[in-house]
Amino acid sequence: xxxxxxAIFRAFSLVELLVTIAVIAIIAAIAIPNIGNIxxxxxxxxxxxxxxxxxxxxxxxxxxxxxxxxxxxxxGAIELITNGINTTNGNIVQFFSVDGLTxxxxxxxxxxxxxxxxxxxxxx
Numbered sequence: 071x072x073x074x075x076x077a078i079f080r081a082f083s084l085v086e087l088l089v090t091i092a093v094i095a096i097i098a099a100i101a102i103p104n105i106g107n108i109x110x111x112x113x114x115x116x117x118x119x120x121x122x123x124x125x126x127x128x129x130x131x132x133x134x135x136x137x138x139x140x141x142x143x144x145x146g147a148i149e150l151i152t153n154g155i156n157t158t159n160g161n162i163v164q165f166f167s168v169d170g171l172t173x174x175x176x177x178x179x180x181x182x183x184x185x186x187x188x189x190x191x192x193x194x
Contacts, residue, residue, distance in 0.1 A: 113178075118192070120179035123168045125190040127151050131166040145180070147190060152176050 128151050154167035171179070184191045 117175075117178045118182050120168070120171060120175055121182035121192055124148060124151050124171075124176065124179055125183060125192055127166045127168050128190045134166070148176050148180050148183075 128147050131151075151166070151168055152171055152173070154165060156163060156165055168176075182193050184193050
């Protein structure tokens with residue numbers, strides 16, 4: 071007979087612990103590759119959005135009177151946009167830039183851009 075004040079402790083068996091560890095390992099094996107695909111997809115989406123911003127700002131600067139010979143190639147155009155463009159249209163001075171882009175982000179975004187006829191377009 072057990073004394074009344076003694077607590078009864080039930081421990082997990084070794085089999086229960088091994089099954090739990092196996093289930094966690096299976097879930098991790100399924101989830102880890104999917105997380106890699108999700109981050110890669112997010113990077114592509116971010117680069118396309120940055121490319122759209124770069125194209126919009128450059129084409130707006132061209133429309134505002136920036137000489138097209140100011141950036142005759144795509145890397146030069148992207149460098150201008152990243153550093154900021156001052157254009158003069160009559161007496162109005164406008165400033166165009168894409169804020170917050172690091173050089174790496176702008177070069178990654180450049181892979182989605184085409185330089186066609188003095189304007190920048192998104193590569194489908």
